[in-house]
Amino acid sequence: MLHSRCTLILALLAGPASSTGAQITEILSNREVAEALEAIRTSNEWTLGQQIELCRIPAPPFQEAARAAELRRRFQALGLQRVRIDEEGNVIAERPGAGTGPRVALTAHLDTVFPDTVEITITRDGTRLAGPGIGDDCRGLAVILRVARALQESRIRTAGSVLFVGTVGEEGQGNLRGVRHLFDRQSAGPIDYFISVDGAGSSATSRAVGSHRYRARYRGPGGHSYGDFGVPNPIHALGRAMAAIADFRVPVEPRTTFNVGVIAGGTSVNSIAMSAVMEVDFRSERQETLDAVDAMFRRALGDALAAEHARWPHGARLSLELEEIGRRPAADQPDTAFIVRTTVAAARAIGFTPALSASSTDANYPMSLGIPAITLDGGGRGQGAHSLLEWYDDGPDGWRGPQWALLLVLGLAGR
């Protein structure tokens, strides 16, 4: 990107003077950095190769070990230090800094949503790659490898150490178990800034959508639909609860949502069911709002049980079981936060302005702990994440993804 560098520096100088923009400009004026950015562009094929090869190794939830071992091997081949796999399964590697700056973690997730019964086939047609997980998050893994290689092959010295991490358990069922372990157990040591590269595109996720997920079940003795009529019915109780949920009023801002995603129960049309179950998902950008919806949900479950009992006061009693199956904290992070400003300045320096959005990613967890965190798209574009028809198109300039990540790492780690 040498050709556009000067224009961009001018663009930065023309904008409102910000210390972040000035700092990125200063970083860009370094010859080693310019060469590293250029190397990322010219060796784009290598990056795509990493993406395809890692993606061919299946990584179902809780079965990321094979892909993790291969990522470790690649980290080692790049000459990174203290390459290891922690107790939870995260792959960790380090590039030591001068010891005078913050420790920055550049991460991507190893896991996919696909069970081990899904056959993983990755195909390529020009710049277009297709197959389950190719964007989410093999793109992220390729980007962090490319950044690691760029730093290793350059003589760039950073003030703080850079950690490269492949995390486990980012997707739904994993419930962020990898990133939780990273922070709760400090398996990579202290982390001052956390960057996740997740999927394709050119936006950043700077706010964390929180979610609460539950499995709720009503149980009863069941019976014959005719002979035992009058026994409270778990399916009817569940229906009452679902009707109440369907009428929940939630704010548009902060965006807050609810969904009954799975229901099951009963054995035959002429039986009173012994059990009825639903799985529900609540999300919000603000933790207090999420907690308020959570309270409404618990009330609705109790009210539905009471209503079913009141309807059939002489029958047997039902029980209610509530099981938490997912919890991701919400967190607000202002657009004026240093990590957000640096993210935007780094993108502008290589020629685009990223949209800032809210989503649910590995960055939720550090953000909820008050640690600056952000999730970057990995460049290119793509669609169909979490589906078998997922594709990623590197287009004419997919290399901007790793360039962006590199500049952000340098902006945060300091020089």
Ligand SMILES: [Zn+2]
């Ligand atoms: Zn992802």
